[in-house]
Amino acid sequence: AVVSTQSTGNKEEYLRQRDSYVDDAPDVFAVSKPNIKKELKREPKSNGESTNNCPIRSSKKKAWLHRDLKVRVVSQEFRKGKYYCKKVDIVDIVDPTTCTCRSESGKLLENVPQDILETVIPRKAGSLVMLLDKDHRWQVAELADKDSKKECIVAVTLIEKEAVTVSFSEACQYVGDAMR
Numbered sequence: 242a243v244v245s246t247q248s249t250g251n252k253e254e255y256l257r258q259r260d261s262y263v264d265d266a267p268d269v270f271a272v273s274k275p276n277i278k279k280e281l282k283r284e285p286k287s288n289g290e291s292t293n294n295c296p297i298r299s300s301k302k303k304a305w306l307h308r309d310l311k312v313r314v315v316s317q318e319f320r321k322g323k324y325y326c327k328k329v330d331i332v333d334i335v336d337p338t339t340c341t342c343r344s345e346s347g348k349l350l351e352n353v354p355q356d357i358l359e360t361v362i363p364r365k366a367g368s369l370v371m372l373l374d375k376d377h378r379w380q381v382a383e384l385a386d387k388d389s390k391k392e393c394i395v396a397v398t399l400i401e402k403e404a405v406t407v408s409f410s411e412a413c414q415y416v417g418d419a420m421r
Contacts, residue, residue, distance in 0.1 A: 304337035305373045306355050309417025312342070316357035324350065328361055330416055360413035362387060362394060369419055370396050374411040377403075381419050382412075 310331045314324040329342035329350060338355040363370065368384045382396035382405065392409045399419055 304355060305360075305413075306331060306334055306337065306340045306358075307371060307373075307379060307413075308332065308334060309415055310371060311361045311414040311416050312358040313361050314353075314357055315359050319353070319357050320350070329353075360410055362409050362412060363414045369415040370394070370412045371415040372396065372398070372405060372407060372412050374405075374407050377405055377407075381415050381417075 308331055311328055312331060313326065313328050315326070317325045319325070324344065327344065329344050331340045332343050332349070333341040335341060335352060340353050340355070340358075342350045342353050344350060360373070363384055364387075366384050366386065370382055370384050372378065372380045372382055377398065380398050380400070382398045384394060384396050385404065386395040388394070393406055394409065394412055395404055395406050396412060397404050
């Protein structure tokens with residue numbers, strides 16, 4: 242399936258096409274990433290079991306890129322390491338696993354592959370996050386609590402006012418307009 246990016250199309254139709262394509266996307270939700278710093282490591286401690294009562298992502302890997310997410314570059318090879326450990330904002334989706342990002346200095350980075358990016362969780366309660374887990378995919382929520390030791394957050398969805406607990410890899414800081 243090809244996702245049309247024409248601005249003249251219906252937004253709901255575009256989202257439906259995109260989501261159906263993402264559901265069929267290759268198994269690439271997370272690639273083993275280098276352990277940059279201890280606090281950046283986000284892989285579950287065990288195979289399929291969580292010892293900290295937080296849900297962990299399934300072994301099924303999915304494309305998770307979405308416009309207006311703040312992400313971190315975790316590849317030293319990308320652009321000769323210039324953006325290593327730097328936060329960037331996703332400004333456009335080229336395909337389900339490739340995006341265009343804007344650096345904090347304003348420079349556009351094109352054709353950034355998903356496998357060199359990781360989610361960013363905001364520090365302050367009340368900040369906006371986008372949920373990436375299967376049950377709440379693409380929903381914007383407000384960060385209520387963050388547990389760095391258990392590597393999970395509690396967020397309240399803006400529309401349904403539902404409290405959701407997800408792992409760090411199943412949420413990402415949202416920098417867009419929540420009322421869109």
